[in-house]
Amino acid sequence: MRAPDFSTAGLTGRWKTLVEGFLASPQGEAVVAKVADAAKTANVYPPTPFRALELTPFERVRVVVLGQDPYHTPGKAEGLAFSVPEHEALPPSLKNIFKELEAEYGVRRTQGRLVDWAQAGVLLMNTILTVEEGKPLSHRRFGWTALTDGLIRALSDERDGLVFMLWGRPAQEKIPLIDAGKHLILTASHPSPLSVTRGPEPFLGCGHFKKADGHLGTAIPWTGAEPKEPSLFDGF
Numbered sequence: 522m523r524a525p526d527f528s529t530a531g532l533t534g535r536w537k538t539l540v541e542g543f544l545a546s547p548q549g550e551a552v553v554a555k556v557a558d559a560a561k562t563a564n565v566y567p568p569t570p571f572r573a574l575e576l577t578p579f580e581r582v583r584v585v586v587l588g589q590d591p592y593h594t595p596g597k598a599e600g601l602a603f604s605v606p607e608h609e610a611l612p613p614s615l616k617n618i619f620k621e622l623e624a625e626y627g628v629r630r631t632q633g634r635l636v637d638w639a640q641a642g643v644l645l646m647n648t649i650l651t652v653e654e655g656k657p658l659s660h661r662r663f664g665w666t667a668l669t670d671g672l673i674r675a676l677s678d679e680r681d682g683l684v685f686m687l688w689g690r691p692a693q694e695k696i697p698l699i700d701a702g703k704h705l706i707l708t709a710s711h712p713s714p715l716s717v718t719r720g721p722e723p724f725l726g727c728g729h730f731k732k733a734d735g736h737l738g739t740a741i742p743w744t745g746a747e748p749k750e751p752s753l754f755d756g757f
Contacts, residue, residue: 522560522564523568524560525556525565525651527570527571528571529544529571531569531571531572531575532575533579534579535675536571536578536672540571540574543668548664551664552665552668555660555663555664556663559653559659563653563655564654565652565654566591566593566597566598566652566653566654567599567600568599568600569599570591570600571600572599572601573639573646574644574646574672577639577644579676582642582644582676582680582683583641583683583737584642584643584644584685584733584737584741585673585676585684585685585686586603586643586645586646587646587647587673587688587691587695588603588645588647588692589658589689589692590647590648590649590652590660590661591649592612593653593656593657593659596609597609597612598652601645602645603618604633604635604636604638604645605634606634607632607634609634610633614713615633615712617712617714617717617725619631621725622744624725624726625730625731626731628744629744630743630745641742641745642741646672647669648665648666648669648670649661649663650665650668651665670695670698673698677698677699677704678700680704681703682703682705682736683704683705684704684707684733686729687706687707687709688708688710688724689710690711696708705732707732707733709722709724709727709729710724
């Protein structure tokens with residue numbers, strides 16, 4: 522069985538302070554203990570739950586994309602919401618994200634590893650940071666949202682002019698944590714095939730990527746180059 526690595530060595534600045542403070546708290550210690558207990562009988566993904574924070578430092582965040590929990594199938598989860606390791610088949614939701622990108626920019630992206638987005642300031646964070654193999658949402662009651670809600674709130678309070686892309690009801694439940702007077706909040710249905718065309722704000726046709734670029738006054742490389750950083754995915 523595999524347990525995640527909760528090392529904070531790769532974190533810097535505000536992220537390091539916030540995460541280490543949480544892990545040292547009774548609530549954080551309880552979360553880590555629950556994950557360790559689950560890992561005694563099941564593989565727990567991803568290998569590095571804090572990877573989104575490592576690749577997108579607090580001061581470099583420009584866009585926040587919230588996922589719910591990591592992929593629960595072997596070989597998929599690598600610590601970035603919606604992203605999959607290089608050469609992995611695209612999951613259905615990511616296919617629809619790329620379909621929307623193509624509609625907006627006329628370029629088809631095929632690389633599902635979104636490290637280039639993370640390095641460009643797109644925080645790809647799941648609100649639940651771990652999951653057991655084959656059991657979606659298995660860690661939703663472990664207490665991770667105490668940490669991830671705090672990270673969202675810190676971005677809202679301490680940064681200005683960010684873009685929050687909130688796809689689906691679970692992500693939109695985080696709206697009260699975000700100051701709409703300081704940040705652009707974009708909402709749509711989840712890109713899952715079950716909801717991608719569901720109103721009143723269907724994901725397909727939402728125009729979120731161009732709206733984000735317009736708000737920021739600069740282009741994120743959404744359709745971008747192949748990421749060059751070596752994968753940290755380790756044997757799952």
